Amino acid sequence: MASRxxxxxxxxxxxxxxxxxSSGVTHTEYSRNVNAKVINPLSGISKPDLLDxxxxxxxxxxxxxxTNVFQRGALVAQNPDFESIEELLEEDRYHLRRETxxxxxxxxxxxxxxxxxxLGSAVQGWDNTGxxxxxxxxxxxxxxxxxxxxxxxxxxxxxxxxxxxxxxxDPLNNWLGRRGVIFFTGLFCVFPVLAQAFSxxxxxxxxxxxxxxxxxxxxxxxxxxMTSECVPAIIRGGLVMSFQLWVAFxxxxxxxxxxxxxxxxxxxxxxxxxxxxxxxxPILMFIWLCPESPRWLLKKGRIQESFKSFSRLRNSExxxxxxxxxxxxxxxxxxxxxGGASFFxxxxxxxxxxxxxxxxxxxxxAMTAQQFSGINxxxxxxxxxxxxxxxxxxxxxxxxxxxxxxxxxxxxxxIWTIDTFGRRNLLLFTFPNMAWCLLVAGGCFxxxxxxxxxxxxxxxxxxxxxxxxxxxxxxVPFVYAAECFPLSHxxxxxxxxxxWNNTIGSILGLTFxxxxxxxxxxxxxxxxxxxxxxxxxxxxxxxxxxxxxTLEELDYIFGVPxxxxxxxxxxxxxxxxxxxYVLFQKRAQLEPLYHLEGFEGGTRAEGIVAx
Numbered sequence: 001m002a003s004r005x006x007x008x009x010x011x012x013x014x015x016x017x018x019x020x021x022s023s024g025v026t027h028t029e030y031s032r033n034v035n036a037k038v039i040n041p042l043s044g045i046s047k048p049d050l051l052d053x054x055x056x057x058x059x060x061x062x063x064x065x066x067t068n069v070f071q072r073g074a075l076v077a078q079n080p081d082f083e084s085i086e087e088l089l090e091e092d093r094y095h096l097r098r099e100t101x102x103x104x105x106x107x108x109x110x111x112x113x114x115x116x117x118x119l120g121s122a123v124q125g126w127d128n129t130g131x132x133x134x135x136x137x138x139x140x141x142x143x144x145x146x147x148x149x150x151x152x153x154x155x156x157x158x159x160x161x162x163x164x165x166x167x168x169x170d171p172l173n174n175w176l177g178r179r180g181v182i183f184f185t186g187l188f189c190v191f192p193v194l195a196q197a198f199s200x201x202x203x204x205x206x207x208x209x210x211x212x213x214x215x216x217x218x219x220x221x222x223x224x225x226m227t228s229e230c231v232p233a234i235i236r237g238g239l240v241m242s243f244q245l246w247v248a249f250x251x252x253x254x255x256x257x258x259x260x261x262x263x264x265x266x267x268x269x270x271x272x273x274x275x276x277x278x279x280x281x282p283i284l285m286f287i288w289l290c291p292e293s294p295r296w297l298l299k300k301g302r303i304q305e306s307f308k309s310f311s312r313l314r315n316s317e318x319x320x321x322x323x324x325x326x327x328x329x330x331x332x333x334x335x336x337x338x339g340g341a342s343f344f345x346x347x348x349x350x351x352x353x354x355x356x357x358x359x360x361x362x363x364x365x366a367m368t369a370q371q372f373s374g375i376n377x378x379x380x381x382x383x384x385x386x387x388x389x390x391x392x393x394x395x396x397x398x399x400x401x402x403x404x405x406x407x408x409x410x411x412x413x414x415i416w417t418i419d420t421f422g423r424r425n426l427l428l429f430t431f432p433n434m435a436w437c438l439l440v441a442g443g444c445f446x447x448x449x450x451x452x453x454x455x456x457x458x459x460x461x462x463x464x465x466x467x468x469x470x471x472x473x474x475x476v477p478f479v480y481a482a483e484c485f486p487l488s489h490x491x492x493x494x495x496x497x498x499x500w501n502n503t504i505g506s507i508l509g510l511t512f513x514x515x516x517x518x519x520x521x522x523x524x525x526x527x528x529x530x531x532x533x534x535x536x537x538x539x540x541x542x543x544x545x546x547x548x549x550t551l552e553e554l555d556y557i558f559g560v561p562x563x564x565x566x567x568x569x570x571x572x573x574x575x576x577x578x579x580x581y582v583l584f585q586k587r588a589q590l591e592p593l594y595h596l597e598g599f600e601g602g603t604r605a606e607g608i609v610a611x
Contacts, residue, residue, distance in 0.1 A: 073321030125250025134269035135256030148513035157209035164215025168201035188215020197274035224482035237418035241475030369535035374528035410470035430472030437465035442525025
C-alpha cells in the first residue's frame, strides 16, 4: 500500500501532460504570446475526461472524500458561465453568484488575514513621518545640522539597508512560509525602532535604522505576496492595495505622534522615532491565527493543507476547490516552462526568459514611477519644505499633519477603482495631475516672502499633489509587483522590485537635501514634475493592465511582447481615443488587445481591452 500514492501521483502527472497537450498550451505561449491569447488550461477536455482526471488528482493527494466537490469546482474553472452546469448544487450557485453581486462579502479569516498583513505596512509609514518630525531637532543635538549628506543618509538608512536584505525574501519564504517571515521581520520593527530613543550619537541612531531596514526590506516584499495569494481575483487589487492604505495610515498617525511629542523639547525626536514600534506588536501576536498562503502550500506540494487554507479564505468548498485545481494545473505548466530551481538560476531567468523579463520590467517601471513621483521626499522632508516656506516648527508639524491626513483619506478611492478603472488607467490619469501640482507649488516659492498667500498656496498644491498620488501610484506598484510574477518566481521577483524601489528611493532621499539647497525648492519641484511626465510616457507604452485576471492567467498577459503592446497603444488605442474623446465620435470601437480562448460564456471576455 505504501507505493500506491506514488503510483497514482505519477498517473496524475501523466494525465496533466496529456491535458496540456490536448488544450494546445505550450511553453512558448508564456514567452512569446504574439497573438495575445489568454488560454484556460482546462479547455479542450471533455466532461467525462475532466471528471476522471479530477478523481485521480483527489486520490493522489488524499482528498478522496472531497472528490465530488473538486469535480464540481473543476467544471466551474473550465466554464465560468456556471449556470449551465447541471452538476452544481443550489448552494454552489448561490455562492458563485454572490462573487459578482456581493464581491466584498468575504470570510472572517480572509478579512483577518488582510488586516494583520496590512498592519505591517503601518510601521513603514509611521517611521517615515517619525523621521520627518525628528529632522527638526536630532541634527542639531548631534551637531550635524550642516551636513545634509549625513542627515540624508540617516533618514534613508532603512531603505538603503533594505537593499541588502530584500534578496533573502526568497530563501526565507521557502523555509519559513509567508506567516513565518512576517513574524520574523516583525521583530525588526520592534527592538531596533525602540532602540532609536536611546541613541547617544548619530552613528548609534544610524545603526538602529540600519537594523530596521534589514527587516523592512523582507517585510514589504512578503506582505503584498501573502495578500495577493489569498484574495479572489475580482477584488485582488482593492485588497492588496490595503498595504498602501496602511502605509498612508501609518504616515497620518506618525504626524499625529509628532504633534503630540514636539512640546517635550530636545527629547521630542526620541519619542517621535521610537513610537513607530506600536503597530508591530499585534502582528507578532496574531499572525499565527491567519491561514498560511494556499498557493505557497501548493508550491510546497502540501495539497491537503492548501485546500484547508482555501476553504478558510472562500465562502464555499466549491470555490476553494475551483481555485485550488485551476492554480494546480497552471503551476504544473509553470514548472515545465520555468525550470530554474536554484536561487541564482531563478534570478537569471528574471532577465533571460521573455515572460519573466516582461514582468520584471513592469514591476520595475511601477516602482521607479512611484519614486519619481516625489512622494517619499514629501514624507521625509515635508516639515523641511514648509520650514523653507517660512513656517515655524509648530506650523511645520501641523502642515505636515495635513499632508498625512490627505494622503490617508484619498487612498480610499483606490479600493473601489483599482479593480474596475484598472491599475494602468489610474496611473495615466494621476501622473499628469501630479506634475502640474508640483509645478504650481514650486512656482509659489517665487512669491515674495511677505505675501500672506505664499505659504497657504504652497500647502494647498502640495495637498492636491498628494490627493492625486494616493489613489494612483501610491497603491499600484506593490499590487502590481505581487501579481505579475508566476508562483515559481514570485518571491524573488518581488524582492528584486523592492530592491529597485529602495535603490531609487535611497538615491533620492540622500540627494534631496543637497538638491533643495542647490537648485532651490522651485527647481526641485520642477525636477520632480518632469520625472512625473517621463513616468507617464513609459507607463503608456510599456505597462500592461492586470485587473481582474487570476494570478495564473497573467502568465499569458506577460507573454505578449512589449513591442506588440507599444504598437497597440500607438496604432489602435490612440486613434480610438482621439475619435472618441477629441472628435466625439460615439460609434468609435476599440479593438481589444487580449483575446480569451477556452472560456465558455461571455463573462470572462469582458474587460480584456488593454486600456
